[in-house]
Amino acid sequence: MSDQRRALAVVDALAAVLRKEISAVESGQFEAxxxxxxxKARLTSALEKYLQDDPAAVSKPRLAELKDLILRDKRNLELAQTATADMIREIRTLRERHSVAGLYxxxxxxxDIHATNGGAVDKTV
Known part of the structure; x- marks a missing residue:
């Protein structure tokens, strides 16, 4: 198998892994x-090696397709990270509210945990 074919096989494998990861994030299977x-790290390293040896080993349209998958995966992972951080913050707030610090x-x-928080009212119209 030529280096060009190996590089294309790596691109295909990396694209498949990215699609699986995108699917896992979108379906909430974060443990995967x-x-x-x-x-991804192994395949990316192999692809970098092939492209260093022969920059034309993979066509620009194939690399553009791979880039689109990478950007979609990145966006999904960032959204998942933000959602996770928001949940952690909310859990901390709830724990604080129900801990000793919340009662005293x-x-x-x-x-008086049964009293409502008066809060400020904006009376300007």
Missing amino acids: LVAFAGE GTTGARR
Whole structure:
């Protein structure tokens, strides 16, 4: 098998892994992402080697297609990361609210947890 064919095989394999990862993120199967990371790193490294040896080993349209998959995968992973960070922040808030710090004020007196927060009202029209 020539280096060009090997490079194309790596592009196909990397595209397949990216599609699987995109599908996993979109279906909420986040536990599968760990397995994809190592495979993506291995394939990317192999592709870089082939392209360093022969920059024309893979056509520009094929690389553009791969780039589109990479950008879609990146966007999905960023959205998943943001959603995860938001959930962690919300869990921390709930834990704080239901912990000792949420029941007792700075003076040590028990807070009235059943009272509603008055909040400010904007009376300007």
